[in-house]
Amino acid sequence: MGHTIAEKILLAHTCGKKDIAPGEFIEAKVDIALGNDITAPIAIEEFIKAGFTKVFDRKRIVLVPDHFAPAKDLKSANQCKVLANFAEQQKIGNYFEVGCMGIEHALLPEKGLVGPGYLVIGADSHTCTYGALGCYSTGIGSTDLARAFIDGLIWLKVPHSIKFIYTGKMDKWVSGKDLILYTIGNIGVDGALYAAMEFTGPVVRRLPMDDRFAMSNMAIEAGGRAGIIEPDEITKKFVAQFKRKWIYYNSDYDANYAQTFEWDISSLEPQVACPHLPSNVKPVSALKNILVDQVVIGSCTNGRISDLRIAAKLLKGKKVSGRVKLIVIPATQKIYLQAIDEGLTEIFVKAGGVFSTPTCGPCLGGHMGILAEGETCIATTNRNFVGRMGSPKSNVYLSNPAVAAASAVKGRIVHPEEIT
Numbered sequence: 001m002g003h004t005i006a007e008k009i010l011l012a013h014t015c016g017k018k019d020i021a022p023g024e025f026i027e028a029k030v031d032i033a034l035g036n037d038i039t040a041p042i043a044i045e046e047f048i049k050a051g052f053t054k055v056f057d058r059k060r061i062v063l064v065p066d067h068f069a070p071a072k073d074l075k076s077a078n079q080c081k082v083l084a085n086f087a088e089q090q091k092i093g094n095y096f097e098v099g100c101m102g103i104e105h106a107l108l109p110e111k112g113l114v115g116p117g118y119l120v121i122g123a124d125s126h127t128c129t130y131g132a133l134g135c136y137s138t139g140i141g142s143t144d145l146a147r148a149f150i151d152g153l154i155w156l157k158v159p160h161s162i163k164f165i166y167t168g169k170m171d172k173w174v175s176g177k178d179l180i181l182y183t184i185g186n187i188g189v190d191g192a193l194y195a196a197m198e199f200t201g202p203v204v205r206r207l208p209m210d211d212r213f214a215m216s217n218m219a220i221e222a223g224g225r226a227g228i229i230e231p232d233e234i235t236k237k238f239v240a241q242f243k244r245k246w247i248y249y250n251s252d253y254d255a256n257y258a259q260t261f262e263w264d265i266s267s268l269e270p271q272v273a274c275p276h277l278p279s280n281v282k283p284v285s286a287l288k289n290i291l292v293d294q295v296v297i298g299s300c301t302n303g304r305i306s307d308l309r310i311a312a313k314l315l316k317g318k319k320v321s322g323r324v325k326l327i328v329i330p331a332t333q334k335i336y337l338q339a340i341d342e343g344l345t346e347i348f349v350k351a352g353g354v355f356s357t358p359t360c361g362p363c364l365g366g367h368m369g370i371l372a373e374g375e376t377c378i379a380t381t382n383r384n385f386v387g388r389m390g391s392p393k394s395n396v397y398l399s400n401p402a403v404a405a406a407s408a409v410k411g412r413i414v415h416p417e418e419i420t
Contacts, residue, residue, distance in 0.1 A: 002252025039123030102332025112242030134231030168266030176211025185281025298329030302380035321411030326353030
């Protein structure tokens, strides 16, 4: 019996084993261990409490203060300071302070710190984003991260794999975000529980990297441990700029999958996840007269330059509805500068929006756009749980950037065609 791409990567990183199978526990060597300003301070505390003074490899640890950064209050400032102090003490070069940081899951691929064949762990659930590059990346707890700081090892359970095949031709307003929302809407928030979700088919092979990142990013919203796309020429072109030695794995023809789903998405329209679950998905045309108070375009799901270009194209020459607060957040400083150079920033501001420095901010109800009681937001983020962006009595809808931008103009959730 052959192996899936997930199994091959895990086997290659397993200590002293010649074969593995789903359900088996393994001890594996990690290539990159990631922490942020919420999760890393706990890991650092446990590292110190255990009596260790030196990390296993200062080049393979990445620390990114992005959730409450720039610091919104004293508590968040202290959290960020823990990271800064630890990075200085341990001489960790991959520490990204506010002036050079970005939202971690956009920043690491941009810097070439993750890529095909890697095993990446991160104390953040959306670490699964990097699976778009053909690596196995997964979220872990802070104490697991502390252990990885010590010896570069982690215990993992080998997941079963589920294959998702997408065929047909995508509508011009449909993106990778819509494919993953449609998938979660079909299988539910536990439909891929502790599974490696493998996205494939002719539609996926035509997707640009930004759309692939959006798909893999939200694998966790279906309960998945990883969201993996086999590397192809598009992947290789993306990672070639970093001149690192990557290993390209693919699934065997006789690999075993727990389930296989196949969908023709030719008639798929933009999808919207309604409150209060990412699986409560409806086509945008099914939503009538849903007024919005706030629109957020950004996050580790849809804050990349292609996302901002789509939004700006729709907003150019238009004004945001008087009832709407539009917040646009580029995912990294590089994207921030690109948006300025391309004139996108001016479009957002002239339309009546706010253009922010990179931060996770409103996505987790941290800052830069917390919702009041009774307010409704449509966002390009990845979660819409009760109270996720502020008041438990607020509502969050999830969409692609085109739907979000169009809704900002109309003041209600609409299909992008309504403003074109």
